[in-house]
Amino acid sequence: xxxxxxxxxxxxxxxxxxxxxxxxxxxxxxxxxxxxxxxxxxxxxxxxxxxxxxxxxxxxxxxxxxxxxxxxxxxxxxxxxxxxxxxxxxxxxxxxxxxxxxxxxxxxxxxxxxxxxxxxxxxxxxxxxxxxxxxxxxxxxxxxxxxxxxxxxxxxxxxxxxxxxxxxxxxxxxxxxxxxxxxxxxxxxxxxxxxxxxxxxxxxxxxxxxxxxxxxxxxxxxxxxxxxxxxxxxxxxxxxxxxxxxxxxxxxxxxxxxxxxxxxxxxxxxxxxxxxxxxxxxxxxxxxxxxxxxxxxxxxxxxxxxxxxxxxxxxxxxxxxxxxxxxxxxxxxxxxxxxxxxxx
Numbered sequence: 001x002x003x004x005x006x007x008x009x010x011x012x013x014x015x016x017x018x019x020x021x022x023x024x025x026x027x028x029x030x031x032x033x034x035x036x037x038x039x040x041x042x043x044x045x046x047x048x049x050x051x052x053x054x055x056x057x058x059x060x061x062x063x064x065x066x067x068x069x070x071x072x073x074x075x076x077x078x079x080x081x082x083x084x085x086x087x088x089x090x091x092x093x094x095x096x097x098x099x100x101x102x103x104x105x106x107x108x109x110x111x112x113x114x115x116x117x118x119x120x121x122x123x124x125x126x127x128x129x130x131x132x133x134x135x136x137x138x139x140x141x142x143x144x145x146x147x148x149x150x151x152x153x154x155x156x157x158x159x160x161x162x163x164x165x166x167x168x169x170x171x172x173x174x175x176x177x178x179x180x181x182x183x184x185x186x187x188x189x190x191x192x193x194x195x196x197x198x199x200x201x202x203x204x205x206x207x208x209x210x211x212x213x214x215x216x217x218x219x220x221x222x223x224x225x226x227x228x229x230x231x232x233x234x235x236x237x238x239x240x241x242x243x244x245x246x247x248x249x250x251x252x253x254x255x256x257x258x259x260x261x262x263x264x265x266x267x268x269x270x271x272x273x274x275x276x277x278x279x280x281x282x283x284x285x286x287x288x289x290x291x292x293x294x295x296x297x298x299x300x301x302x303x304x305x306x307x308x309x310x311x312x313x314x315x316x317x318x319x320x321x322x323x324x325x326x327x328x329x330x331x332x333x334x335x336x337x338x339x340x341x342x343x344x
Contacts, residue, residue, distance in 0.1 A: 161326070201332065229341070253323055
């Protein structure tokens, strides 16, 4: 009986050991378990385990490749954004609009001082060809506006410019002959043996006898404020500025011959005044013009005359402002008007 109990006890111990071994086996993940820095693997049916090498670092390598790839993709996106979005926008914002003005030969080299009021004329943002003659620093903005012919504001283009005709080849354009009352088909309208232009340049009447002042189609304008007389075609429009220091004679083609007056504050002769007003201009003898009542200087293009009286009290600026800068229909008549100017 004792032996039977001992046997039963032995059998119980075997069973308990078997159960414990099974518990150990079932608690191990896939027959491998982390122990310290290695792995244990079951050997046979016994409970002994042997240490295995750690697994490879494949997961770390894959993660590293993903991170590097992410940085590369981000860099490419930033580069493409700079090339196609940021850079074009910056170039567009920094672009400069070119404003083109139609140059005039005289104004490009000879620019008279203009007051702040005169500069206000250019407030218009439309790009147009503007011819601004040298004017008095004290002239009002309104008078400057009247004296500036703008091709664009008159709705005209270069395609609409009529050709200049000299039907009788006497040196006077037909439009000048119409203003003087001469015959555009006869070089010598009054048949006195002298061509019309020769008589006009000498101050004589090409339409009859005596002086130019005897031409019935011309009339004398007298300015009492600044004491001067000048001849102009009777058919032309006359306009005096409100400040009484600018007078404009408007031709049928809307060109303007303008007279502006300002003080000669330094009381210098015209050559000294001209050299001071146009520091970059070249003074030559052919620019100097003398007259019994005034001394003057002509601009390079012949469109401006700067005169002073013999006492050097005033400066008189006589300008030819064509409606089209490349169509001068009255050049000889303009010079004749300047020569007819008398300062009292």
